[in-house]
Amino acid sequence: METGSKGILSEIMTRTEYEFSVKRKDDRGNVRYSRYMVPKDRISTVLEGLIYITENLDQTLSVRYSCRMEICGSCGMEINGKPKMACSTIASKLGTDKIRIEPLKHYDVVKDLVVDIDPFFEKYREGLPYIIRDDDGNYASELKQTPEEFKEYEKYSMCIKCGLCLDACPIVGTDPDYIGPAAMAGVLRYNLDSRDQGSKYRLEIINGEEGTSRCHFVGECSEACPKGVDPSFAIQLLRSQGLKHEIGKIFRRE
Amino acid sequence: MESRAGVLEWFRFKGKGIGYFGYAFQRLSGVVIVFYLYLHYIVLSNLLRGPVTYNDIVGSITYGPYDIFVAFDVLLALVIFYHGANGIRLALNEMGIGLKHNKLFFYLFEAVSMVLLVAFLYYAWRFIAVG
Amino acid sequence: MMENRNLIRPKTSRGTLGPVQWFFQVISGVFLVFFVGVHLYLAHINFGHPIAFYDSVLNNMHNPWWLAFYIAFDWIVTYHALNGVKGIIYDMGIKPSTRKVVAYGLIALYVVSIIYGTALAIAVSHIAVPPP
Numbered sequence: 001m002e003t004g005s006k007g008i009l010s011e012i013m014t015r016t017e018y019e020f021s022v023k024r025k026d027d028r029g030n031v032r033y034s035r036y037m038v039p040k041d042r043i044s045t046v047l048e049g050l051i052y053i054t055e056n057l058d059q060t061l062s063v064r065y066s067c068r069m070e071i072c073g074s075c076g077m078e079i080n081g082k083p084k085m086a087c088s089t090i091a092s093k094l095g096t097d098k099i100r101i102e103p104l105k106h107y108d109v110v111k112d113l114v115v116d117i118d119p120f121f122e123k124y125r126e127g128l129p130y131i132i133r134d135d136d137g138n139y140a141s142e143l144k145q146t147p148e149e150f151k152e153y154e155k156y157s158m159c160i161k162c163g164l165c166l167d168a169c170p171i172v173g174t175d176p177d178y179i180g181p182a183a184m185a186g187v188l189r190y191n192l193d194s195r196d197q198g199s200k201y202r203l204e205i206i207n208g209e210e211g212t213s214r215c216h217f218v219g220e221c222s223e224a225c226p227k228g229v230d231p232s233f234a235i236q237l238l239r240s241q242g243l244k245h246e247i248g249k250i251f252r253r254e
Numbered sequence: 255m256e257s258r259a260g261v262l263e264w265f266r267f268k269g270k271g272i273g274y275f276g277y278a279f280q281r282l283s284g285v286v287i288v289f290y291l292y293l294h295y296i297v298l299s300n301l302l303r304g305p306v307t308y309n310d311i312v313g314s315i316t317y318g319p320y321d322i323f324v325a326f327d328v329l330l331a332l333v334i335f336y337h338g339a340n341g342i343r344l345a346l347n348e349m350g351i352g353l354k355h356n357k358l359f360f361y362l363f364e365a366v367s368m369v370l371l372v373a374f375l376y377y378a379w380r381f382i383a384v385g
Numbered sequence: 386m387m388e389n390r391n392l393i394r395p396k397t398s399r400g401t402l403g404p405v406q407w408f409f410q411v412i413s414g415v416f417l418v419f420f421v422g423v424h425l426y427l428a429h430i431n432f433g434h435p436i437a438f439y440d441s442v443l444n445n446m447h448n449p450w451w452l453a454f455y456i457a458f459d460w461i462v463t464y465h466a467l468n469g470v471k472g473i474i475y476d477m478g479i480k481p482s483t484r485k486v487v488a489y490g491l492i493a494l495y496v497v498s499i500i501y502g503t504a505l506a507i508a509v510s511h512i513a514v515p516p517p
Binding site: 081103105106108115219220 | 255257258259264269270274276277356
């Protein structure tokens with residue numbers, strides 16, 4: 001969309017438009033920023049802006065999205081330097097008409113705003129995020145749980161696996177093997193679940209070199225989390241759980 | 255590949271929370287102090303070389319031609335007091351205290367620490383000057 | 386305990402005293418605030434003689450309690466420092482095989498440092514104070 005050719009007209013037109021500056025990367029690895037003018041009265045969220053761009057301005061822009069309501073975890077990206085979900089970021093609340101959009105940091109970029117999210121899921125799986133029982137699995141009825149028991153771990157079960165916390169964590173940036181805040185919030189979610197008996201297996205993993213001892217309590221992960229999972233607090237709790245487990249191991253051997 | 259950021263990313267704290275700034279400078283101050291620790295070993299080893307040599311060295315870095323080291327000492331004191339105050343905040347976090355009020359705790363501890371630093375520098379300066 | 390057949394074997398290393406090391410890092414840090422505070426006061430404010438010249442250092446080290454203080458101080462500060470350095474090096478993203486090398490290297494450095502520091506302290510405490 002062209003801005004007006006006359007000076008005053010172009011002034012007026014930019015005040016009715018957002019300037020999206022999107023970081024692009026093509027299949028040859030060339031990186032550049034593409035500039036798009038998106039009318040303010042056609043969009044409310046940043047994701048709607050990106051969809052507007054793909055439908056009207058530039059079909060080659062690649063962006064990942066699905067539910068548009070902050071539950072699928074697909075549309076994570078850096079908006080004006082901060083990791084956010086595009087579907088829940090309202091463009092007029094950003095405080096500026098110039099919106100800079102970049103893919104998530106600390107992930108390899110496939111194309112434009114699409115990143116390779118596989119390492120995130122591998123790390124999440126390493127935390128054994130499922131109910132583990134020590135018995136043979138034959139039950140007379142379902143494993144019961146009271147609402148109070150659910151409240152214990154409810155906060156940590158809110159994770160939508162969006163990957164924003166790994167963007168925010170400075171350790172993940174320099175050490176890709178660090179298991180990361182999301183995986184550890186997942187570990188705590190299952191450790192606190194009253195139906196689970198597998199704490200000891202998970203604590204063995206996060207007591208290792210790439211677990212809780214690598215967190216330095218920067219707190220950015222909790223800031224970035226769109227669902228209030230508070231992974232930095234989860235890691236603090238896991239530190240004391242892990243320490244008790246470690247000390248218990250020493251005494252059990254003797 | 256984009257997934258590996260450089261170590262300089264630890265210091266890009268602009269626009270981020272107070273925890274990021276605290277972390278960056280805790281690391282930096284820690285490295286400076288470790289470097290000083292070994293330097294201190296070297297200076298103290300001169301005690302074995304007798305009073306004249308030792309007093310010469312200490313005198314020259316306090317009063318004598320190398321008294322630029324006093325400026326470095328002031329910076330070192332700043333770094334140590336920062337590292338200690340932030341460290342206390344982190345120790346309290348480990349025990350579960352103040353996890354929701356990081357900004358407040360950071361500024362509180364650092365303010366107390368800087369007050370103590372000024373008091374320390376004042377008395378230390380008086381000590382050098384007066385003896 | 387019964388081994389669960391359904392576990393996926395994880396790739397990361399198993400418990401290797403990570404939380405214990407972290408706990409000692411925090412505890413040693415708290416102790417060091419005290420140790421460093423006492424040391425800075427003594428060395429820069431009240432050493433009985435301007436800036437810790439030879440005689441006053443020796444007199445201080447002749448006292449067995451202060452000798453014990455400095456030896457303990459040395460052991461704790463070197464642990465805290467080298468553990469911190471280990472964290473920084475690990476965070477730079479080194480391979481698992483390199484991590485082992487770094488860990489053992491730093492342990493060796495720790496042993497060498499505390500042997501040297503303790504020997505120095507004891508040697509200094511045995512030097513006779515020269516007559517004025």
